[in-house]
């Protein structure tokens with residue numbers, strides 16, 4: 001491997017080996033390099049000081065389905081795109097600079113491997129519950145129809161508490177705003193799929209999730225709600241503004257986008273990039289953005305979107321600009337919702353590209369906030385069955401076939417066939433009906449390639465191993481060790497001086 005990058009001027013002279021011309025000078029990762037960089041890391045760690053102050057603001061980033069293998073592979077993919085990389089493995093995503101990291105146990109009350117509803121409920125209320133349920137206690141049966149029972153057992157979310165205390169709140173997601181992760185922030189339901197009234201069964205008195213976003217009921221409601229899911233907010237008689245021939249999905253005739261505008265003064269509703277860019281944060285107190293009928297585009301496909309969509313980074317920036325006007329502080333949840341969807345589809349390229357965009361959004365949030373008063377957390381709700389395998393040489397394309405050091409051809413399985421570094425334990429990438437496929441002539445780095453899966457399933461599943469919690473700012477040091485996922489709420493509430501569960 002050839003290396004060209006060296007941050008340490010002291011080492012550069014010792015490590016640069018001239019190899020003919022200055023362009024191709026190579027910097028080797030010599031023992032001296034590792035000794036010095038390791039010593040520097042120790043010094044940096046010793047200089048770490050605990051910030052035990054309380055926080056004014058909390059920004060919670062959730063990479064939906066962003067297991068640790070996803071973080072590692074995204075780090076390498078981003079690194080390999082940089083011109084001065086040393087293979088890509090040494091790269092770091094923005095949030096990997098966090099001084100404090102912990103692990104979260106993601107199981108739900110009734111499932112070993114959870115879905116996004118109970119995991120986000122745990123993160124945002126401090127209480128674990130059953131799969132499929134949003135911010136209610138485990139006493140509630142899934143698909144419970146009674147609003148009275150939901151009201152009896154609902155658990156207060158951090159955003160509801162923040163609104164009661166006069167802080168501003170926001171929810172940003174690339175998924176539908178009514179999808180499980182954003183929904184758990186503002187809605188209480190026995191069923192995550194009851195996103196609009198058309199999905200709520202006859203006889204049920206539980207309000208649909210989109211309606212609950214409008215009827216938040218604490219403080220002056222969410223100040224910012226940006227994402228997809230327009231269909232859940234528009235009547236089935238209203239033509240969609242972006243997709244001609246398509247209509248909203250509500251059967252009760254309610255136009256919740258109009259209601260947003262009438263119920264909030266100084267409010268705006270936007271559905272495309274031009275509208276989004278025209279929003280002046282200084283003049284806007286309540287911003288609703290619904291950029292797709294369903295989920296927003298994947299970051300990779302965003303340039304081809306008909307109506308134009310903002311990126312996760314741009315939405316994060318606008319949200320902070322609006323919310324930070326409140327002198328009392330704010331709570332913002334930002335979800336990279338489609339890491340999960342790409343994994344379910346067995347498509348590592350899009351899952352990793354979504355993860356890199358999450359890293360960009362976190363970097364922007366770090367730039368736009370003060371580390372003295374803003375607790376920034378980056379975590380995942382659950383993992384996936386995604387793996388990084390084999391013994392590829394340093395710098396081998398992360399999306400590619402395994403090629404071992406010193407060998408000219410690809411590594412072979414027991415039957416003499418090459419295999420890719422990335423794969424899934426199950427999912428739509430299964431091709432084993434007649435034994436493993438021959439990938440020799442297949443471009444596994446193509447954005448649409450589906451990584452091989454061991455067990456055939458139409459949709460790849462979540463994985464049950466722990467996920468990481470990265471933290472910056474006041475009380476970040478409380479993220480240590482292996483914790484229940486619900487612990488994340490308790491640290492955020494404590495950092496904001498909120499009483500847990502009240």
Ligand SMILES: [Zn+2]
Pocket residue numbers: 065116340341344462
């Ligand atoms: Zn999922």
